[in-house]
Amino acid sequence: VTSGTLQSVGLLARVLSARGIDRIAMEQPGFHIHRALLRRCGLTVVPVPVDGDGIVVERLERSGARAVLVTPAHQMPLGAVLAPDRRAALLDWAERHDALVIEDDYDGEYRYDHQPVGALQGLDPDRVIYAGTVSKTLAPALRLGWLVLPQRLLEPTLQAKELLAAEPSAIEQLTMAELMQSGAYDRHVRRTRLRYRRRRDLLLSMLAEHAPALTLRGIAAGLHVAVDLPPDVAEHDVVARAAAAGLRLNSLAPFWHDPTDRPGGLTIGYAAPPDHAYAQTLVVLAAALTQASDQTRFGRAVSTR
Numbered sequence: 001v002t003s004g005t006l007q008s009v010g011l012l013a014r015v016l017s018a019r020g021i022d023r024i025a026m027e028q029p030g031f032h033i034h035r036a037l038l039r040r041c042g043l044t045v046v047p048v049p050v051d052g053d054g055i056v057v058e059r060l061e062r063s064g065a066r067a068v069l070v071t072p073a074h075q076m077p078l079g080a081v082l083a084p085d086r087r088a089a090l091l092d093w094a095e096r097h098d099a100l101v102i103e104d105d106y107d108g109e110y111r112y113d114h115q116p117v118g119a120l121q122g123l124d125p126d127r128v129i130y131a132g133t134v135s136k137t138l139a140p141a142l143r144l145g146w147l148v149l150p151q152r153l154l155e156p157t158l159q160a161k162e163l164l165a166a167e168p169s170a171i172e173q174l175t176m177a178e179l180m181q182s183g184a185y186d187r188h189v190r191r192t193r194l195r196y197r198r199r200r201d202l203l204l205s206m207l208a209e210h211a212p213a214l215t216l217r218g219i220a221a222g223l224h225v226a227v228d229l230p231p232d233v234a235e236h237d238v239v240a241r242a243a244a245a246g247l248r249l250n251s252l253a254p255f256w257h258d259p260t261d262r263p264g265g266l267t268i269g270y271a272a273p274p275d276h277a278y279a280q281t282l283v284v285l286a287a288a289l290t291q292a293s294d295q296t297r298f299g300r301a302v303s304t305r
Ligand SMILES: Cc1ncc(COP(=O)(O)O)c(C=O)c1O
Pocket: 003, 004, 005, 006, 007, 031, 071, 076, 104, 106, 132, 133, 134, 135, 140, 144, 145
């Protein structure tokens, strides 16, 4: 049990270094906080591209890495599910290179289509490290997560954790255990899955009506969608306009290793606004998108009233 996935990744970075692994591959675009953390822990992070089927495994061959950090259930940020043949290829790569795979399952509880995506870890528990968290299901402020480790990595990881004196609160661990054992956690996840699904559906119908030209990605799961912007629409204009109306949109820039050479895009998170403000938030969002420099690119403008 850890204080969330970031701590899990920090601990694993130390464990990998101690085993002589100093290069780790990551999805490109990928979660920038992990990238910064791994670098701060002294590892070289090698970007490997993703496409609609997740990480392009053949590009791992040339990476020289002996570990990879992936988000196979819902790629962060573009939302692809790692395709079955890619899953097999990734595990095959790990076996041939005696490498480790870190599976960051940050929002796997929230899948809205009817195709369950199993954990990679179950397919090769000796090579895949599973990292779970309650940051999406309960609250990031709780700082509670977990690792499922190959037996040989258990002791070194526990030692790294001990060195950091990084034990999450026992009271919160016991409360979490009670929630799980009583079935309350499961009920909560099922209830919130419905709630987020409704929010996602409202967001998608608003975008379909007011910004039909946008390409959306990763809509089948999670708490955000990624949006491709047409080349002639300035991402910072959309972000600034939304910010002026009190709405934070995230540019995809930080997710790229080299943000100067990338397509424009945004992530739109739909979990944060309170229920009573959600409909109005969508109106503000539609206005921020449709008042972009070339309105016709997205579709028709909406009134903020
Ligand atoms: C890709 C990814 N991994 C993990 C996390 C959660 O990390 P933590 O458990 O440290 O809050 C997030 C949260 O935004 C995330 O986007």
